[in-house]
Amino acid sequence: MILVNQDRDTGLVSTPVNAVDVGFEGFAGEDHGGLTRRSCSRVKAQWPKGTTIRNTRQITIISDQELAEISTAMGLDEPVDPSWVGANLVLRGIPQLTQLPPSSRLIFDGGLGLVIDMENGPCRLPGAVIDQHYPGKGKLFPKAALGRRGVTAWVERTGGLSVGERGWLHVPPQRLYPPLQAGA
DSSP states (O other), X not given: OEEEOSOGGGOSOOEEESEEEEETTEETTOTTOSSEEEOOGGGTTTSOTTOEEEOOOSEEEEEHHHHHHHHHHHTOSSOOOGGGTXXXXXXXXXXXXXXXXXXXXXXXXXXXXXXXXXXOOOOSHHHHHHHHHSXXXXXXXXXXXXXXXXXXXXXEEOEEEETTOOEEEEOOOOOOOHHHHTTO
Protein backbone atom coordinates (compact mmCIF):
# COMPACT_ATOMS: atom_id res chain seq x y z
CA MET A 1 0.00 0.00 0.00
CA ILE A 2 1.20 3.50 -0.87
CA LEU A 3 -0.17 6.52 1.00
CA VAL A 4 0.29 10.28 0.67
CA ASN A 5 -0.69 13.11 2.99
CA GLN A 6 -0.65 16.42 1.15
CA ASP A 7 -1.12 18.62 4.24
CA ARG A 8 -0.34 17.28 7.73
CA ASP A 9 -1.52 20.60 9.21
CA THR A 10 -5.07 19.54 8.36
CA GLY A 11 -4.68 16.05 9.85
CA LEU A 12 -2.61 12.91 10.09
CA VAL A 13 -4.74 10.70 7.84
CA SER A 14 -3.07 9.73 4.55
CA THR A 15 -4.76 8.88 1.25
CA PRO A 16 -4.03 5.59 -0.56
CA VAL A 17 -2.74 5.91 -4.13
CA ASN A 18 -1.95 3.28 -6.77
CA ALA A 19 1.41 4.75 -7.77
CA VAL A 20 3.69 7.63 -6.90
CA ASP A 21 6.63 9.42 -8.47
CA VAL A 22 9.55 9.60 -6.08
CA GLY A 23 12.23 12.27 -6.35
CA PHE A 24 15.13 13.11 -4.09
CA GLU A 25 12.61 15.11 -2.03
CA GLY A 26 10.44 12.01 -1.34
CA PHE A 27 6.98 11.02 -2.56
CA ALA A 28 5.44 13.56 -4.95
CA GLY A 29 2.76 15.53 -3.12
CA GLU A 30 3.71 14.25 0.35
CA ASP A 31 3.86 16.88 3.09
CA HIS A 32 6.80 15.15 4.81
CA GLY A 33 8.83 15.48 1.62
CA GLY A 34 11.64 17.91 0.97
CA LEU A 35 15.42 17.87 1.07
CA THR A 36 15.41 19.64 4.43
CA ARG A 37 13.04 19.90 7.39
CA ARG A 38 12.77 21.71 10.68
CA SER A 39 14.16 19.81 13.65
CA CYS A 40 11.61 18.42 16.08
CA SER A 41 11.53 16.69 19.46
CA ARG A 42 13.07 13.54 17.94
CA VAL A 43 16.43 15.30 17.50
CA LYS A 44 16.28 17.75 20.42
CA ALA A 45 19.51 16.31 21.86
CA GLN A 46 21.33 17.47 18.73
CA TRP A 47 19.52 20.63 17.52
CA PRO A 48 17.33 23.38 18.93
CA LYS A 49 13.71 22.96 17.80
CA GLY A 50 13.15 24.57 14.41
CA THR A 51 16.75 24.23 13.14
CA THR A 52 16.93 23.43 9.40
CA ILE A 53 18.42 19.94 8.96
CA ARG A 54 18.62 17.26 6.23
CA ASN A 55 15.30 15.48 5.86
CA THR A 56 15.91 11.81 6.58
CA ARG A 57 12.23 11.36 7.52
CA GLN A 58 10.85 11.75 3.99
CA ILE A 59 9.01 8.41 3.99
CA THR A 60 7.44 6.40 6.81
CA ILE A 61 7.42 2.65 6.24
CA ILE A 62 5.46 0.12 8.30
CA SER A 63 4.69 -3.58 7.89
CA ASP A 64 1.26 -5.16 7.72
CA GLN A 65 2.45 -7.77 10.25
CA GLU A 66 3.46 -5.12 12.80
CA LEU A 67 0.17 -3.25 12.27
CA ALA A 68 -1.64 -6.47 13.18
CA GLU A 69 0.57 -6.88 16.26
CA ILE A 70 -0.19 -3.29 17.33
CA SER A 71 -3.91 -3.93 16.94
CA THR A 72 -3.73 -7.13 18.98
CA ALA A 73 -1.82 -5.31 21.73
CA MET A 74 -4.55 -2.63 21.72
CA GLY A 75 -7.31 -5.25 21.97
CA LEU A 76 -8.77 -4.42 18.53
CA ASP A 77 -10.52 -6.97 16.34
CA GLU A 78 -8.88 -5.79 13.10
CA PRO A 79 -5.57 -4.14 12.16
CA VAL A 80 -5.10 -0.43 12.65
CA ASP A 81 -5.53 1.27 9.28
CA PRO A 82 -2.09 2.49 8.12
CA SER A 83 -3.62 5.74 6.90
CA TRP A 84 -4.40 6.61 10.54
CA VAL A 85 -0.77 6.47 11.73
CA GLY A 86 0.97 8.60 9.11
CA ALA A 87 2.37 5.70 7.07
CA ASN A 88 3.49 6.22 3.47
CA LEU A 89 4.41 2.69 2.56
CA VAL A 90 3.09 -0.62 3.92
CA LEU A 91 5.28 -3.64 3.22
CA ARG A 92 4.84 -7.34 3.79
CA GLY A 93 7.37 -10.12 3.96
CA ILE A 94 10.07 -8.40 6.03
CA PRO A 95 9.99 -9.84 9.56
CA GLN A 96 10.51 -7.30 12.35
CA LEU A 97 10.70 -4.41 9.89
CA THR A 98 11.01 -1.87 12.73
CA GLN A 99 14.25 -3.54 13.81
CA LEU A 100 15.99 -2.93 10.48
CA PRO A 101 19.32 -1.25 11.17
CA PRO A 102 20.09 2.22 9.84
CA SER A 103 21.58 2.29 6.33
CA SER A 104 19.60 -0.79 5.22
CA ARG A 105 18.40 -0.37 1.65
CA LEU A 106 15.06 -1.19 0.04
CA ILE A 107 15.55 -1.55 -3.70
CA PHE A 108 12.39 -1.90 -5.81
CA ASP A 109 12.09 -3.61 -9.21
CA GLY A 110 11.47 -0.28 -10.95
CA GLY A 111 14.80 1.06 -9.66
CA LEU A 112 13.67 3.16 -6.70
CA GLY A 113 16.10 2.98 -3.76
CA LEU A 114 15.27 3.97 -0.18
CA VAL A 115 17.69 4.15 2.75
CA ILE A 116 16.44 3.41 6.27
CA ASP A 117 17.32 6.19 8.68
CA MET A 118 15.95 4.94 11.98
CA GLU A 119 13.04 3.47 13.90
CA ASN A 120 9.93 5.63 13.86
CA GLY A 121 9.16 5.98 17.54
CA PRO A 122 5.50 5.89 18.52
CA CYS A 123 3.75 9.14 19.32
CA ARG A 124 0.34 10.22 20.58
CA LEU A 125 -0.87 11.87 17.36
CA PRO A 126 -2.48 8.71 15.88
CA GLY A 127 -4.47 8.29 19.09
CA ALA A 128 -7.04 10.94 18.15
CA VAL A 129 -7.64 9.30 14.77
CA ILE A 130 -7.89 5.82 16.31
CA ASP A 131 -10.39 7.15 18.89
CA GLN A 132 -12.68 8.22 16.04
CA HIS A 133 -13.01 4.55 15.06
CA TYR A 134 -12.42 2.85 18.43
CA PRO A 135 -13.42 5.28 21.20
CA GLY A 136 -11.07 5.15 24.18
CA LYS A 137 -8.46 2.98 22.44
CA GLY A 138 -6.24 5.71 20.97
CA LYS A 139 -4.36 6.26 24.22
CA LEU A 140 -3.11 2.66 23.96
CA PHE A 141 -1.30 3.29 20.67
CA PRO A 142 2.09 4.61 21.89
CA LYS A 143 2.75 1.65 24.18
CA ALA A 144 1.33 -0.93 21.74
CA ALA A 145 3.38 0.53 18.86
CA LEU A 146 6.69 0.59 20.75
CA GLY A 147 9.19 -1.32 18.62
CA ARG A 148 6.53 -1.87 15.92
CA ARG A 149 5.81 1.51 14.31
CA GLY A 150 8.14 1.02 11.38
CA VAL A 151 11.04 3.08 10.12
CA THR A 152 11.73 6.36 8.41
CA ALA A 153 13.65 6.53 5.15
CA TRP A 154 15.09 8.90 2.58
CA VAL A 155 15.47 8.56 -1.17
CA GLU A 156 18.81 7.34 -2.52
CA ARG A 157 17.65 6.68 -6.10
CA THR A 158 14.61 8.25 -7.71
CA GLY A 159 11.92 6.43 -9.66
CA GLY A 160 8.29 5.46 -9.66
CA LEU A 161 6.62 3.09 -7.24
CA SER A 162 3.41 1.14 -7.82
CA VAL A 163 1.22 -0.91 -5.51
CA GLY A 164 2.28 -4.55 -5.70
CA GLU A 165 5.78 -3.81 -6.95
CA ARG A 166 8.35 -6.19 -5.58
CA GLY A 167 11.63 -5.23 -4.03
CA TRP A 168 14.51 -6.59 -2.05
CA LEU A 169 16.28 -5.69 1.15
CA HIS A 170 20.00 -5.12 1.59
CA VAL A 171 21.28 -5.01 5.17
CA PRO A 172 24.91 -3.89 5.30
CA PRO A 173 27.33 -5.48 7.78
CA GLN A 174 26.62 -4.25 11.30
CA ARG A 175 28.60 -4.10 14.51
CA LEU A 176 28.06 -2.42 17.82
CA TYR A 177 30.18 0.60 18.62
CA PRO A 178 32.79 -0.84 21.06
CA PRO A 179 32.63 1.98 23.65
CA LEU A 180 28.89 1.37 23.98
CA GLN A 181 29.51 -2.35 24.53
CA ALA A 182 31.95 -1.49 27.30
CA GLY A 183 29.37 0.74 28.99
CA ALA A 184 31.29 3.94 28.35
